Amino acid sequence: xxxxxxxxxxxxxxxxxxxxxxxxxxxxxxxxxxxxxxxxxxxxxxxxxxxxxxxxxxxxxxxxxxxxxxxxxxxxxxxxxxxxxxxxxxxxxxxxxxxxxxxxxxxxxxxxxxxxxxxxxxxxxxxxxxxxxxxxxxxxxxxxxxxxxxxxxxxxxxxxxxxxxxxxxxxxxxxxxxxxxxxxxxxxxxxxxxxxxxxxxxxxxxxxxxxxxxxxxxxxxxxxxxxxxxxxxxxxxxxxxxxxx
Numbered sequence: 001x002x003x004x005x006x007x008x009x010x011x012x013x014x015x016x017x018x019x020x021x022x023x024x025x026x027x028x029x030x031x032x033x034x035x036x037x038x039x040x041x042x043x044x045x046x047x048x049x050x051x052x053x054x055x056x057x058x059x060x061x062x063x064x065x066x067x068x069x070x071x072x073x074x075x076x077x078x079x080x081x082x083x084x085x086x087x088x089x090x091x092x093x094x095x096x097x098x099x100x101x102x103x104x105x106x107x108x109x110x111x112x113x114x115x116x117x118x119x120x121x122x123x124x125x126x127x128x129x130x131x132x133x134x135x136x137x138x139x140x141x142x143x144x145x146x147x148x149x150x151x152x153x154x155x156x157x158x159x160x161x162x163x164x165x166x167x168x169x170x171x172x173x174x175x176x177x178x179x180x181x182x183x184x185x186x187x188x189x190x191x192x193x194x195x196x197x198x199x200x201x202x203x204x205x206x207x208x209x210x211x212x213x214x215x216x217x218x219x220x221x222x223x224x225x226x227x228x229x230x231x232x233x234x235x236x237x238x239x240x241x242x243x244x245x
Contacts, residue, residue, distance in 0.1 A: 009039040016061055017047025020211040020220070022178035024048055027063030034066075041066060046073035046085070048178050053147045057154060060177070069094070074134060076224060077150050077179070084130035149226040153179050157223040160233045169241060173213060179223040182213060185240070190217040196243055205239055 012034050014025040027043065034041040043049075043064060049072035051057040052064060064070065070088045074080035089095060101108075138146070157179035164183045165172040173182035184193055193210075197219060200206040209220035221236070 008037045009034075011042060012039045013042045013044060014067075016043055016045035016049060016051075016064065017178055019047065020180070021174070021182055021213065022047060022176060022180040024060055024177055027061065027066065031063050031066040040068040042069045043067040043071075045070050047076050050074070050077045050146065050150060051178065053143055054150050055147075056151055065090075077153065078134070078137070078146070079149070079224075079226075080134055080137065081128070081130050083128055084134055086134075152226045153223055153228075156226075156228050156230075156233070157181055157221075159230060160221060160223065160236075163233060163237060167237065170237075173218055181221045181223070182211065182218040183221070184216070184218050193217050193219065196240075199243060200239070205243075206236060 012030060014027055014030045016024045016027065018024075031041050033039075045061070045064065048061065049064075049070060052061050068089070072078070072086045072088065074084040074086060075082040078084070141149075154176075157176045161172055161175050161181050161183075164170045164181065169186055170183050171186050173184075185196070188196065194217060197208050197210055200208065209222060211218055211220050
């Protein structure tokens with residue numbers, strides 16, 4: 001009886017590709033709970049959403065189609081400008097709130113006279129026309145072209161992870177889920193690790209991220225350039241070896 005009278009959740013947000021490690025939530029299990037309690041499911045797929053294009057990797061997003069809304073950040077694995085994000089919904093009637101009228105933006109007589117109605121075209125009315133760049137990329141590369149770049153980038157990240165895992169001077173946190181590799185020098189403490197990262201950054205030699213996991217600080221290499229080569233990775237490891245000594 002208590003459960004019957006207690007208001008249930010309205011919205012649940014899952015993540016498909018965390019910023020720190022690229023981890024993906026168990027979407028089907030979360031969607032089952034949303035169905036059980038009558039909540040909408042939103043999936044933040046900013047990082048991992050375009051894995052859906054890849055036959056090799058789309059199984060990581062199993063259940064994505066059960067979401068009521070999805071966000072995708074195309075400046076990551078879509079190679080678009082930073083503002084080129086997408087909000088996807090299964091039914092366009094869910095976008096009805098975008099048609100809300102505001103006199104200072106879309107006065108009825110102006111719209112009837114042919115002036116552009118900006119309010120219904122974007123969540124941000126002053127947004128740049130990044131949709132044109134997305135469309136151009138899709139026309140130029142197609143699904144297969146983008147998939148090839150995504151697969152190549154993920155392969156490169158796994159190659160880096162294997163190199164680090166086999167190297168006695170480094171500790172790998174875990175195999176990458178997408179293209180983010182967390183690692184640290186074997187005998188470095190957190191203070192030394194932070195100093196190492198800043199040194200490489202200030203000297204213009206490498207740009208590595210940082211994050212905390214399992215109570216320790218880790219270096220973060222987020223591979224997003226599909227043209228990164230095995231030689232580039234060897235150079236990075238050599239650079240880290242030399243700086244760490």
